[in-house]
Amino acid sequence: MLKTSGAIGGRQGRVCYAGSTVLRSAKLGNIGRPPFILCAMRFIKALRRSAAIVACGWVLLATPAAAAPPAAPGPVAVGHALPDVVMTGLNGPRRSLASYRGRPLIVNVWASWCGPCRKEAASLERLARSKDGGRYTIIGISTDDDRNAALAWLKQSNAKLTHYIDTGPRWPLEHMLGASRIPVTVLVDAGGRVVARFPGARDWSSAESIKLIERAYASTAGRPASAR
Secondary structure: OEEEEEEEOOEEEEEEEEOOEEEEEOOHHHOOOOHHHHHHHHHHHHHHHHHHHHHHHHHHHHOOOOOOOOOOOOOOOOOOEOOOOEEEEOOOOOEEHHHHOOOOEEEEEEOOOOHHHHHHHHHHHHHHHOOOHHHOEEEEEEOOOOHHHHHHHHHHOOOOOEEEEOOOOOOHHHHHOOOOOOOEEEEEOOOOEEEEEEEOOOOOOOHHHHHHHHHHHHOOOOOOHHHO
């Protein structure tokens, strides 16, 4: 069906419905041509466009898909050094993990929504203030998706330790520390090597836990770095 529209640029424009496709004619060269000729011309052009789109689709299908991003590395094994990453500060500034080398490091991985994590947090604070715990640096790593929730928990618990937050897209700290389940506490020696990994919550200020930490670090003392 052909319908006559208003003037376009002083010329008479026409709209042709070819199936569900609306085709408009307003070119100078089309003036004076019979309506059915215009419709046929427009319909042929529409078919040509469709053929071009199909051809383009075949080209896209033939083009190799972009390589998927490499999977995040797994946990660093005991005896191996943690790679250096710049950690995003939660209640402090950004800092590189390697900057903690030179002194034994205790890393606790937690989340504000994790009940056992919240339960053991106070014991880590007590350990840090104790004579025995003074030999170690203790930091926390939050795996919260919501930074504000993590900060709210630190404020609520009156945290004094330095905490960082693991960020996407690959969450490197969570993977390298083996924190598929939390809480997990990782002991790292002065050279940046993983000494031990303890999943689950515990009272880190207890005599039993302090002896556990001491035995773990003692097991690597006196051994050459290449053998650790």
